Amino acid sequence: MRKLFPVLPLLMLWLPTRAQHIPNNNSLRTRLDSAIHIAALTYMKDSSRVGCSIGVVLHGKQFTYHYGESARGTHRLPTNESLYEIGSMTKTFTGLLVAHAISEGRIKLTDDIRKYLPGVFPHLQYPNGDPLKIGYLLAHTSQLPNSFDRAADGSLSDTSFIRQLTAYRPDTLKPFTYRYSNAGYQVLGRIVENIYGATYQQLLERYITKPLGMRATTVSIDQQQEAHLLKGYDAAGLEASPIYTSFPAAGSIKSTLSDILHYMRYQLDEKDASVKMTHRVLYGNVDEGATCFQWTTGKTWNWDFYYRADGGTPGFRTFYAFYPDYDLGIVLLSNQNNDTAGRKLYELTTAILKAVKTL
Numbered sequence: 487m488r489k490l491f492p493v494l495p496l497l498m499l500w501l502p503t504r505a506q507h508i509p510n511n512n513s514l515r516t517r518l519d520s521a522i523h524i525a526a527l528t529y530m531k532d533s534s535r536v537g538c539s540i541g542v543v544l545h546g547k548q549f550t551y552h553y554g555e556s557a558r559g560t561h562r563l564p565t566n567e568s569l570y571e572i573g574s575m576t577k578t579f580t581g582l583l584v585a586h587a588i589s590e591g592r593i594k595l596t597d598d599i600r601k602y603l604p605g606v607f608p609h610l611q612y613p614n615g616d617p618l619k620i621g622y623l624l625a626h627t628s629q630l631p632n633s634f635d636r637a638a639d640g641s642l643s644d645t646s647f648i649r650q651l652t653a654y655r656p657d658t659l660k661p662f663t664y665r666y667s668n669a670g671y672q673v674l675g676r677i678v679e680n681i682y683g684a685t686y687q688q689l690l691e692r693y694i695t696k697p698l699g700m701r702a703t704t705v706s707i708d709q710q711q712e713a714h715l716l717k718g719y720d721a722a723g724l725e726a727s728p729i730y731t732s733f734p735a736a737g738s739i740k741s742t743l744s745d746i747l748h749y750m751r752y753q754l755d756e757k758d759a760s761v762k763m764t765h766r767v768l769y770g771n772v773d774e775g776a777t778c779f780q781w782t783t784g785k786t787w788n789w790d791f792y793y794r795a796d797g798g799t800p801g802f803r804t805f806y807a808f809y810p811d812y813d814l815g816i817v818l819l820s821n822q823n824n825d826t827a828g829r830k831l832y833e834l835t836t837a838i839l840k841a842v843k844t845l
Contacts, residue, residue, distance in 0.1 A: 521841030541817035557717035573797025581779030595621035625768035675735020700745040718801020721824035726801025750815035805831035
């Protein structure tokens with residue numbers, strides 16, 4: 487890789503005034519710094535944006551950048567230790583827990599999910615009699631609903647979970663089509679809890695966060711961590727309520743840029759057999775886009791091979807991507823969510839990839 491020599495951010499000239507005055511910690515010393523600065527300010531030029539943290543892992547080195555505010559009106563930048571809700575990125579952790587269970591011989595991709603659930607579910611099969619399988623939940627092809635109904639406070643009780651799962655009847659013969667399902671990952675979370683006789687948080691610590699030194703990554707924050715939890719903002723610019731933590735496997739993890747960069751390095755290295763398993767294609771094909779254990783894999787228009795995952799809660803939006811051919815991982819965390827946030831974070835990712843390819 488050529489030296490990341492300094493360049494002048496000439497493209498700043500076309501950015502709106504607001505974007506040029508967004509608080510940030512970018513030192514603008516290298517071409518990578520400058521490329522990220524332009525892309526980040528483009529993302530932040532939307533007046534509804536609040537804060538954004540950007541992490542890059544490149545050839546084993548880490549680069550971190552922060553823009554905007556940790557809470558509206560505070561003028562305080564987010565930091566490497568700021569806690570973000572990561573939404574459906576949680577599902578990659580759940581997929582990894584399932585992979586560990588498979589590696590230990592506790593479960594199989596082809597197993598009937600009813601084998602690991604308490605109670606009797608006579609209708610939890612396809613009209614032709616075939617069962618819903620573990621692999622179908624992982625690949626979002628089970629045809630389970632997007633979400634189970636929750637109480638007014640956002641909670642989901644065990645009783646309600648079992649009642650809704652018992653009542654559900656798949657209306658297709660086979661799981662040949664992709665249908666995104668938070669409910670499917672909630673079921674997976676309950677399955678791994680039942681297999682191990684431990685809570686999701688305990689399994690997270692045992693298999694992922696403690697081994698990787700991800701000290702801040704958690705489902706439920708303690709009093710000490712509360713000071714680091716960012717305010718999240720919805721599409722109307724209002725402060726959003728924290729994400730629910732009952733049945734957390736679909737989207738309840740909070741984490742920091744520092745921790746997620748450890749996780750990204752772990753994904754890139756692929757030294758762990760369970761990690762490698764989560765990159766296995768379960769549905770579709772790589773040339774047209776495929777689904778792994780929550781990760782999406784495919785090729786860009788320029789044939790750059792990637793793995794991606796994203797997440798969103800009412801007040802947060804995240805986007806992660808890694809490109810094995812370039813030994814590159816990108817982490818984007820934002821504490822504001824609206825209809826354009828996901829697409830704009832994707833564009834920020836592509837800008838970073840383009841910059842890295844020219845270094």
